[in-house]
Amino acid sequence: MSAHAATADGKQLNYLNCEKGLWSWIMSIDHKRIGLMYLASILSFFVVGGVFALLVRAELFSHGKTLYGPDDYNVFFTLHGVIMIFLFIVPGIPATLGNFLLPLMIGAKDVIFPRLNRFTYWLYLFGAAIAFCAIFMRLDTGWTFYAPYSIQNRWAVVTATAAAFFLGFASILTGLNFLVTIHNMRAPGMTWGRLPLFVWTLYASAILQIVATPVIGITLLLLLLENTMGIGIFNPAAGGDPVLFEHLFWFYSHPVVYIMILPAMGVVSEIIPVFSKKPIFGYKALVYASVGIAAVSFLVWGHHMFVAGMSNLSRYIFSFLTFFVAVPTAVKVFNWVSTMYKGSISWDTPMLYAMAFVFLFLIAGTTGVHLATLGTDAHYHDTYFVVAHFHYTIQGGAVIGLFAGLHFWFPKMFGRMYNEKVAKFAWLFLFIGFNGTFIPQFILGMEGMPRRYYDYPIEFEPLHRISSIFAFINAAGYAMVLGNLFYAVFKGKKCEENPFHSLSLEWTTASPPIHDNFVQIPRVTTWTYGYGAEHAAEGEAVH
Amino acid sequence: MFTFMPEQASEWAPYVDWLNDYITNISVFCILGITAVMLYFAIRYRRRGPDDVTPYITHSASLETAWTVVPTVICFFVFYYGFESYHEMRNPPANAMEVNVTGVKWRWDFEYSNGKRTTNELVVPIGRAVKLIMRSQDTTHSFFIPAMRVKEDVLSTVYSYLWFTPTKLGEYHIFCAEYCGLQHSGMLGKLRVVSEGEFGDYLYDRQDPEAVELPPAELGKLKFAEKGCTACHSIDGSKGLGPSLKGVFGGDHVMSDGSVVKADENYIRESIVYSQKKIVKGFEGIVMPAFEGQLSEAEVNGLIAYLKTL
Numbered sequence: 001m002s003a004h005a006a007t008a009d010g011k012q013l014n015y016l017n018c019e020k021g022l023w024s025w026i027m028s029i030d031h032k033r034i035g036l037m038y039l040a041s042i043l044s045f046f047v048v049g050g051v052f053a054l055l056v057r058a059e060l061f062s063h064g065k066t067l068y069g070p071d072d073y074n075v076f077f078t079l080h081g082v083i084m085i086f087l088f089i090v091p092g093i094p095a096t097l098g099n100f101l102l103p104l105m106i107g108a109k110d111v112i113f114p115r116l117n118r119f120t121y122w123l124y125l126f127g128a129a130i131a132f133c134a135i136f137m138r139l140d141t142g143w144t145f146y147a148p149y150s151i152q153n154r155w156a157v158v159t160a161t162a163a164a165f166f167l168g169f170a171s172i173l174t175g176l177n178f179l180v181t182i183h184n185m186r187a188p189g190m191t192w193g194r195l196p197l198f199v200w201t202l203y204a205s206a207i208l209q210i211v212a213t214p215v216i217g218i219t220l221l222l223l224l225l226e227n228t229m230g231i232g233i234f235n236p237a238a239g240g241d242p243v244l245f246e247h248l249f250w251f252y253s254h255p256v257v258y259i260m261i262l263p264a265m266g267v268v269s270e271i272i273p274v275f276s277k278k279p280i281f282g283y284k285a286l287v288y289a290s291v292g293i294a295a296v297s298f299l300v301w302g303h304h305m306f307v308a309g310m311s312n313l314s315r316y317i318f319s320f321l322t323f324f325v326a327v328p329t330a331v332k333v334f335n336w337v338s339t340m341y342k343g344s345i346s347w348d349t350p351m352l353y354a355m356a357f358v359f360l361f362l363i364a365g366t367t368g369v370h371l372a373t374l375g376t377d378a379h380y381h382d383t384y385f386v387v388a389h390f391h392y393t394i395q396g397g398a399v400i401g402l403f404a405g406l407h408f409w410f411p412k413m414f415g416r417m418y419n420e421k422v423a424k425f426a427w428l429f430l431f432i433g434f435n436g437t438f439i440p441q442f443i444l445g446m447e448g449m450p451r452r453y454y455d456y457p458i459e460f461e462p463l464h465r466i467s468s469i470f471a472f473i474n475a476a477g478y479a480m481v482l483g484n485l486f487y488a489v490f491k492g493k494k495c496e497e498n499p500f501h502s503l504s505l506e507w508t509t510a511s512p513p514i515h516d517n518f519v520q521i522p523r524v525t526t527w528t529y530g531y532g533a534e535h536a537a538e539g540e541a542v543h
Numbered sequence: 544m545f546t547f548m549p550e551q552a553s554e555w556a557p558y559v560d561w562l563n564d565y566i567t568n569i570s571v572f573c574i575l576g577i578t579a580v581m582l583y584f585a586i587r588y589r590r591r592g593p594d595d596v597t598p599y600i601t602h603s604a605s606l607e608t609a610w611t612v613v614p615t616v617i618c619f620f621v622f623y624y625g626f627e628s629y630h631e632m633r634n635p636p637a638n639a640m641e642v643n644v645t646g647v648k649w650r651w652d653f654e655y656s657n658g659k660r661t662t663n664e665l666v667v668p669i670g671r672a673v674k675l676i677m678r679s680q681d682t683t684h685s686f687f688i689p690a691m692r693v694k695e696d697v698l699s700t701v702y703s704y705l706w707f708t709p710t711k712l713g714e715y716h717i718f719c720a721e722y723c724g725l726q727h728s729g730m731l732g733k734l735r736v737v738s739e740g741e742f743g744d745y746l747y748d749r750q751d752p753e754a755v756e757l758p759p760a761e762l763g764k765l766k767f768a769e770k771g772c773t774a775c776h777s778i779d780g781s782k783g784l785g786p787s788l789k790g791v792f793g794g795d796h797v798m799s800d801g802s803v804v805k806a807d808e809n810y811i812r813e814s815i816v817y818s819q820k821k822i823v824k825g826f827e828g829i830v831m832p833a834f835e836g837q838l839s840e841a842e843v844n845g846l847i848a849y850l851k852t853l
């Protein structure tokens with residue numbers, strides 16, 4: 001292991017204490033510090049977005065007016081979506097865990113463009129600041145900004161789209177930085193076939209970030225010009241076409257789901273082998289599945305528009321193509337579960353999150369089939385069924401994946417351990433709260449409850465009430481998780497360098513790592529997943 | 544299993560529900576099955592200590608092929624059933640009763656072929672196919688009747704349509720499913736399915752003369768003469784300055800660039816309002832005036848209804 005340098009007072013020197021003061025953080029080009037700053041930022045926005053979610057659920061508790069009027073409601077559900085999507089979960093795992101871990105996992109000192117990385121973070125914050133202005137301008141278009149409604153809402157939309165435009169650039173640049181890093185910065189011996197699966201998923205989502213995000217950038221720019229100059233691209237009154245906006249919007253916004261979810265799948269693929277003490281099952285299939293999902297995800301955007309006035313032929317084609325996303329997703333699930341076969345399975349918190357992920361993602365995936373199927377989508381489109389489906393994907397998938405990763409790599413990041421009992425208890429709260437919130441919403445959707453409704457017919461009230469109550473339990477779970485982790489950053493028990501006995505490269509260096517990650521760039525001779533009795537010692541992949 | 548679908552009140556609601564059940568059953572089976580296996584492994588192979596011995600298993604070509612192929616096959620079936628049912632939903636029968644629907648922030652206006660107009664209340668006879676021809680006057684809306692299992696966006700740029708055959712008497716919700724602003728959730732309508740007899744009384748109820756205006760086709764006939772269409776268009780098949788409009792609706796028309804266009808509501812509307820967008824082959828030299836801004840929404844709909852009768 002690494003030889004540790006020490007500070008004057010005898011403490012080990014690491015990336016956290018090697019430089020001190022606010023300025024040293026602001027100006028830092030260390031990927032680990034940038035990752036932590038991203039983490040602090042996105043989690044703060046997560047809390048804000050969560051507060052808006054609770055406001056929405058509180059209003060929906062009763063039929064009729066409960067707390068406030070429809071104008072506020074429309075603003076709140078819009079802000080919930082905009083903040084959660086653009087400020088929290090799009091940067092999500094890549095900007096936080098990805099930034100922190102990518103160089104460590106491939107045996108590099110940093111990403112290839114550290115200054116660009118710093119610029120990206122501040123660009124992201126700049127975009128976030130503009131987005132916050134939109135909060136005060138009562139943006140009420142929904143996070144989808146559909147024209148022509150979004151054309152009547154001029155300044156709030158101009159502000160929000162400008163914000164999303166900058167945030168998009170931050171996303172593109174992060175993707176670019178990661179892609180080039182993975183190509184050029186791998187340590188000697190870290191071949192493509194040995195690359196950890198988390199890195200593979202970062203690679204796949206980096207491609208999506210680079211290719212898909214410019215499209216939303218252009219689209220939002222056009223919407224901005226439509227609002228300010230009336231160029232007549234999307235506005236029917238000026239000869240434009242609102243359906244064109246939907247096409248362009250979803251050309252980005254379908255792949256973006258995979259920008260969010262693929263890295264979460266990567267996290268789970270890292271956790272399950274470690275906590276099962278088994279090699280990942282079907283490494284190659286998982287790699288192909290990741291890249292395959294990324295590729296297919298460009299061809300299915302029309303499934304958001306089955307009833308939006310597309311030609312019948314396009315509806316048939318987009319439905320057909322959408323089914324091709326289901327297959328690689330199913331393959332992944334089978335591989336994860338098989339990895340556990342005959343393992344030595346620890347029930348530590350990261351593994352609980354990983355198992356919750358598998359279960360929740362199964363529900364997300366199968367309800368996606370209901371929506372990909374034309375005959376049933378005609379009924380489900382724009383109902384609570386869709387709302388529940390994408391919360392299972394994004395919250396049950398991407399957010400649970402993020403927290404799985406945070407609990408797993410927490411000792412790596414801080415050299416400290418959170419309180420395991422509290423962590424498990426919070427996990428249970430989250431799990432129950434989450435399912436209790438959204439299972440009733442599946443039922444509401446089946447019954448025909450449309451989304452984005454301030455009020456609803458009285459017969460929907462009981463299920464709305466259940467959903468609202470559990471939403472608060474869900475929030476309490478998140479409060480516990482965040483409180484537990486935040487406390488542990490400063491007061492957690494100091495722990496071993498590699499408490500979970502992972503064989504992955506990032507654990508071979510000190511925890512927390514030194515500023516340069518490795519004292520010496522490592523030479524890689526094995527793949528990452530050499531768990532299992534006989535062969536682990538030999539360390540060679542039988543692959 | 545696990546169906547909470549609303550009442551089945553249209554001809555294909557049972558089919559949609561069957562399909563939904565089919566998918567749900569497979570899903571529940573997979574979710575419970577895979578989760579059970581996962582939990583079984585988690586308990587059966589629970590860690591006893593740090594020195595547990597585990598086997599080194601990396602992959603299995605046969606297993607992995609199996610679990611790629613099986614879901615693929617299932618997916619094909621599901622796609623096919625979904626396609627089959629939907630294909631029917633998108634192809635209304637020729638004899639369907641037509642009703643014009645206009646989405647306006649935040650209400651639904653309906654217009655029957657005899658000129659009767661209603662707001663937020665659509666009444667249809669049981670057992671007869673109904674085709675709704677829909678257009679928005681402002682932003683995008685979406686017309687949704689859960690009990691009929693139909694939904695389609697209502698745009699301000701083109702006519703969209705949907706159809707269904709009601710099979711059960713009763714009253715059902717009509718929702719707007721596309722977010723349209725302040726009163727989106729208040730854009731509620733009521734669908735009443737009544738008997739043939741009751742429908743006749745309803746349609747020809749002249750108690751309330753306010754609600755009944757000139758039937759669209761008659762209004763169209765009037766405007767056709769008034770706006771001078773007759774100067775160029777015959778209705779008996781003989782050629783004038785413009786093509787005869789006899790049987791114009793529904794036919795395939797060859798344009799000056801060689802393309803073939805099917806004359807549906809959208810084409811006819813465009814031919815009248817923006818007449819220069821597509822020129823009929825053989826009539827390149829004569830300019831039909833564009834009627835953009837000179838005809839009200841109801842007059843355009845009326846002209847279309849009239850041309851359909853020719």
Ligand SMILES: [Cu+2]
Nearest residue numbers: 253254301304
């Ligand atoms: Cu999608």
Ligand SMILES: [Cu+2]
Nearest residue numbers: 719721723727
């Ligand atoms: Cu609406």
